[in-house]
Amino acid sequence: xxxxxxxxxxELGLLLTLAGIxxxxxxxxxxxxxxxxxxxxxxxISDAQFGLLVSSYTFAAGVSGLLAAGYIDRFDRKRxxxxxxxxxxxxxxxxxxxxxFGSLMVARIAAGAFGGVLTALAHTIVADVVPFERRGRAAAxxxxxxxxxxxAGVPGGLxxxxxxxxxxxxxxxxxxxxxxxLAAAWxxxxxxxxxxxxxxxxxxWRGMGEVLAxxxxxxxxxxxxxxxxxxFTTIPYxxxxxxxxxxxxxxxxxxxxxxxxxxxxxxxxWVGRWTDRHGKVRVFGWLALAVLVPLLxxxxxxxxxxxxxxxxxxxxxxxxxxxxxxxxxxxxxxxxSGRMIPGMAILASAADPVRRGTFMAFNGAVQSAAMGLAALxxxxxxxxxxxxxxxxxxxxSLLGCVASLASVWVxxxxxxxxxxxxxxxxxxxxxxx
Numbered sequence: 001x002x003x004x005x006x007x008x009x010x011e012l013g014l015l016l017t018l019a020g021i022x023x024x025x026x027x028x029x030x031x032x033x034x035x036x037x038x039x040x041x042x043x044x045i046s047d048a049q050f051g052l053l054v055s056s057y058t059f060a061a062g063v064s065g066l067l068a069a070g071y072i073d074r075f076d077r078k079r080x081x082x083x084x085x086x087x088x089x090x091x092x093x094x095x096x097x098x099x100x101f102g103s104l105m106v107a108r109i110a111a112g113a114f115g116g117v118l119t120a121l122a123h124t125i126v127a128d129v130v131p132f133e134r135r136g137r138a139a140a141x142x143x144x145x146x147x148x149x150x151x152a153g154v155p156g157g158l159x160x161x162x163x164x165x166x167x168x169x170x171x172x173x174x175x176x177x178x179x180x181x182l183a184a185a186w187x188x189x190x191x192x193x194x195x196x197x198x199x200x201x202x203x204x205w206r207g208m209g210e211v212l213a214x215x216x217x218x219x220x221x222x223x224x225x226x227x228x229x230x231x232f233t234t235i236p237y238x239x240x241x242x243x244x245x246x247x248x249x250x251x252x253x254x255x256x257x258x259x260x261x262x263x264x265x266x267x268x269x270w271v272g273r274w275t276d277r278h279g280k281v282r283v284f285g286w287l288a289l290a291v292l293v294p295l296l297x298x299x300x301x302x303x304x305x306x307x308x309x310x311x312x313x314x315x316x317x318x319x320x321x322x323x324x325x326x327x328x329x330x331x332x333x334x335x336x337s338g339r340m341i342p343g344m345a346i347l348a349s350a351a352d353p354v355r356r357g358t359f360m361a362f363n364g365a366v367q368s369a370a371m372g373l374a375a376l377x378x379x380x381x382x383x384x385x386x387x388x389x390x391x392x393x394x395x396x397s398l399l400g401c402v403a404s405l406a407s408v409w410v411x412x413x414x415x416x417x418x419x420x421x422x423x424x425x426x427x428x429x430x431x432x433x
Contacts, residue, residue, distance in 0.1 A: 011130065013187045015141040018122045020180045021085060022145035024173050025115040027153035028092050029057055031169050032108070035158075038166045043101040053105060055372065060109045061116025062368030068117040068361035077128065077357070078188040081121050082181060088114035089177035096170030120364035124357045125188070127348035133276060136283075139345045140272025146337055150261030155254070211358045216415045220350040223414065224363050225370040226407035227343050230291065231336050232374035233396040233403070237382055238298070238329070241390050246302040246325055259326055260333025267334050268341065275342040280416070284346060285408045287339035292401045294332035299397035301328060343407075349416040374403075 032039075032054050039045070039053070091110035098104035122142060130138040157169035211217055234241075242248045242256070275283045301324065351359035378396040385391055 010187070011138075012141075014129065015126070015138055017180065017183045017187045018125065019142050019145045019148075020176075021081075021118060021184065022122055022142055023149050023153060024092075024177050024180065025088070025118055026146055026149040027157060028088075028095075028111060028115065028170070028173050030149060030154050031157040031173075032057070035161060035166050035169075038161065039104075042166070043104075045101055049101070053101075053108060056105060057108050057112035057115075058368050058372055060112030061119075062365045062372070064113035064116045065120055065361050065364030065368060068120065068364075076190055077121065077125050078184075078190055081118070081125070081188065082184060084114050084117050084121065085177060085181050085184065088118060089174050089181065092170050092177065093174035096167040096174065116364050116368060117361060120360040121357070123344055123348050124360045127351070127353075127356055127360075129189075136275030136280060136342060136345045137269065137272035139348075140268045140275075140341045143337065143341050143344065144265055144268040146264065146340075148261070148265060150257050150333075151265060152261075154257070208358065208362070211352075211355050211362060214352060214355075216350060217352070217359055217362075219410060219414055220347055220359075221363065221366045223343075223350075223407055223410040224347055224366050226403045226410060227340070228367045228370040229374040229403040230288075230295075230400045230407065232371045233378035233381075233400045234295065234299070234393065235336075235375075237378060237390070237393065237396070241298070241393050242325060242329075244384075244388055244390050245393070246321075248322070248325065252322065255322075255326055256329040259330045263330045263334040264337040267338060271338040271341045275345060280342045280345045280349070281411050281414070284339055284342035284411055287335055287342070288404045288408045291332070291335040291339060291404055294328050294335060295397045295400050295404075296394070297328045298325070298332065299394040301325065343411075346411055346414060346416065350414045351417070353417055374400075 040049075045053075088111060091107055091114055094107035095104060095111060098107050123139075126138050126142060157172070160168040160172055238256075239253055243253065271283070271287075347363055348356065348360065377399070381392050381396045381399070383391050
């Protein structure tokens, strides 16, 4: 492929393809949770076994990301992406064809192992190809996959499951993967310039050690862990809290995801432009402070409403209270996903360009571990009383607020690299001697 592929038009095509790959990965992860009632009945498994089925995906992604740190910088990015995405598509297809709980567990572990590396590789390619001054907008395009998965992917998958059985969402994702793999083969240029950028030909463990030896990298990993911990002390339990304490009915829960996903989708490009215009660290700081409002608002809102109206907790909410819950949850979706745009741009820019792939693979493992640990801590803090109400949810939210404030402090101490490890854009190459 020639450097002409780095024109703005082809750059957009590449970003949309990467967003599509992220979309399939996110939907594949998220669709398992609402399928819980069907799967527990079908396989005769307990809630704890279903929880293991869901968490196995994240743990596998974390382990694979750690292992990938030893080889991700040793191959052409495009070729590696296509191989990993092919493995992910086959693992997802195996999920749809799994006849038993054991076989489904194995397929989920495989899908998580391939999917975890894909996320790191996608952000690495963005940092390799897109100039620093446009990296925020580029991250917004790729990160919009989460909003689209929330708005369209999960509801569409549930519709397929209701129409043709729980197998069909996974089969449909695998078919979409085949289409996107063809698009990636066409839109991605050969990305092997990092191989001649000064990387040491040393062994795998030495390469990983060189990444960890960089103090800026270690600070970036701390930032990454705090970035994920901010939300995952409460996100896994928000549906339980709003139904048990805020009085929402089961049929009202989709409103939270619908409006939250739409809000995130509509604001992502704006946040990306804002990030490039005002600075990645500055915009991240603003959003990290803004997220405190919905975090605490959702946690304390039901108690405040019950006190103001002299109504018991978990009483069916009137329209005004429902609107307030939807507004707060939408704000949390928008700001929580919005801060990931400058956050991921900061992380990609904090990496040494020569070792960026290894760094991002490590980062994927750090984020998976942080999500799991934060969810575990949140679960230990939150409990149910005899009446079925969730207690101490506000403590978990406060812990998320502390993590958000700490992430701002850590981000301000990071050194950001403005250069790319890939080839220069055409205009820049024309000026080169």
